[in-house]
Amino acid sequence: MTTTPTIPRRTVLAVLAGTGVAALTGCGPVRRAGSAAERLPDLLLPDPLLVELGAALGVLRGADRQTIPHAVATADGLAVYATEPEGADTAFWRIDTATGRASARVTLPGRWVPQTVSAGGTTVALTPEGVSVDAAGRPGGREVTPVLIADVAGKRQRLELRGNFVPEAFTGDGTGLFVLEWLPARAPDRYRVRVVDLATGAPGPLSTRAKAPVPPGAEEEMRGDGRQAVLAPDRSTLYTLYTHQPGHRHTRDLVSGRPGNAHAFVHTLNLTERWAYCVDLPHPFGETPARGHAMAITPDGRRLVVADVASGRVAEISTEELTVRRTAALPEGTGAAYAVADGDRLFVAAGTTVRAVELAGLRPVAAWAVRDAVTGLVLSPDDARLYVGRLGAVSWHHPVTGAELGRVAVPGLVGLHGLAARTRRPPGPLYRSQLSAHEWAGLRIASPAGCEVRPRAGD
Structure with a gap:
């Protein structure tokens, strides 16, 4: 029911440490990265990012770095x-x-x-x-x-x-x-x-999905792993992924007397109408390590996609019906999972692999490897760049080819929090304008062999 016992929702939404980067408090002077980036090109970060730096939040703007030790960001990333x-x-x-x-x-x-x-x-x-x-x-x-x-x-x-x-x-x-x-x-x-x-x-207590008060004794109690929380684009609903809860009984089970046996589910919390409802995920979700699960929502807010890289499964949830519409197979992976989605594709990462999954067919279409373990994924506002958090660095890639377009050192980086000053274009066909017709056709039918996506880390 929240961003996780292991990853609290408030950190759904972290100190720049290390050689050559100033540890700034609050809004102190901002310094350029120094010797820690000597082996990397002196590139400017194309989009401002919020990153996790231990227990602090970092704001990256171009070549500037700012660290805020005790901080929380707004949902749109405009302020901290x-x-x-x-x-x-x-x-x-x-x-x-x-x-x-x-x-x-x-x-x-x-x-x-x-x-x-x-x-x-x-x-x-x-x-x-x-x-x-x-x-x-x-x-x-x-x-x-x-x-x-x-x-x-x-x-x-x-x-x-x-x-x-x-x-x-x-x-x-x-x-x-x-x-x-x-x-x-x-x-x-x-x-x-x-x-x-x-x-x-x-x-x-909260209300039920039917907007009726939850009866005394029927409030759900969580004991498993709260893996990740995602806020709907319109900020009306908070979705939280829970795993490892065999025998868990939802409010509807407690009211009806059913035993209940959900290993994994998405807790849906309506922030406006104050009701909650859980969408159960089918086997084998929730039976593998919690950190191998990741979740992302499409920009229109209609589809919530959950991946379990350890078992090699992906599920699509309709946020209007609050049901699992379909599931499909993914190549299996290991490590912490990360995910982000646009209107056409889901990007999933685990270990050193990033994979693209076409949402129309819910099938993998591409994958590529990066040299370090992934610690987060973020799409640029125009969907032209996929940012990949790595050990001590952030790189950005072409979202179709996976080609690395740039990389900057960020000592102390443990995760990507999201975009700063975020704006998104309306949902629509992605990437088409960036490629020739020949390139587009070739990439759409290319074999995904060798492409892998990194799961989202968090434990």
Whole structure:
């Protein structure tokens, strides 16, 4: 029900470290990459990117690098909210990712770190510095969770939630906050998704897909691996992929009395209407390591595609019907999986292989190898470049041929978060304008032999 016990949704959405790159705090001076990039061409990054650098977020613009240790990005990548200690209190400000300009800093009483931003990008939920998760994705035991709601003007509201909570997302109208409630509070081993009414500060259950209140005792409790969360393009729905939950019972099973036995499913959370529904994935999804699973949504928001590289399967979910429409085979792979989609293709990566899957036929059409293990995939706004996160670098490739178009060093890189200042063109035929008719026809019928895609890493 969230971006994962292993990958919390708030990090669905991380310090530049290493030789030659300045570790910048907040909006300090931005420096050019130095000796760490000596063996790479002095290229400018074509599109601004948000990257994960250990526990920090990095903003890459051209040749500039900026590191923000305690930060959370807006859904559109246009801004990052950051905090840093200021005596016993906390400085809080907003950074424009396109320019690097920062708002005036405001002081929040006490120590806080940002957890999630509203869909409109104006409001932030923060928790105390000590409210974090461990390597297994579990928070420490506690009986009360303070939560601060703030914007660029400063503190708006403070909540004292009785129990062990982690903020996940705001409701569409901004009057509620979705949270993970960990149970039992002092020694958590499972969690459920609830919604806090910001007017009263009281947490309560979600609704069913039929918009009826979930009956007492029928709220789902998660024990498995939350692998990845994806926000719909219109920001109305949050999809979270869960694996390794044999015997799990959905709310509909608890209400009907059915036993339930889902090894993997996509938890669908409607941020506007406050209901949740789980789409079960067929065997063998969820029976292989969680990190070998990855999920992506098409730009029109109508198709959600899930890949399991370890078992070599891919499934397409209709977001309108909330059903699995079809499944198909993929070449098997190993390692952490990553995925991204445009209107025509799904790109999947695992290990050192990147693979393209044609969505019309749900079949692999191309694959290519890169020299280092992949740590993330991002498409450029015009779909002309596929960015590939690698160990200490980001490269960009032609999305049809896989040819490397450029590469820059990014010491400390552990993942790609997404585009900064993102804009996307309307869905439509991809790549056609970049190739001659002869090249296009040849590539469309070419054998995919030797092409492989990297899965999305995250564990």
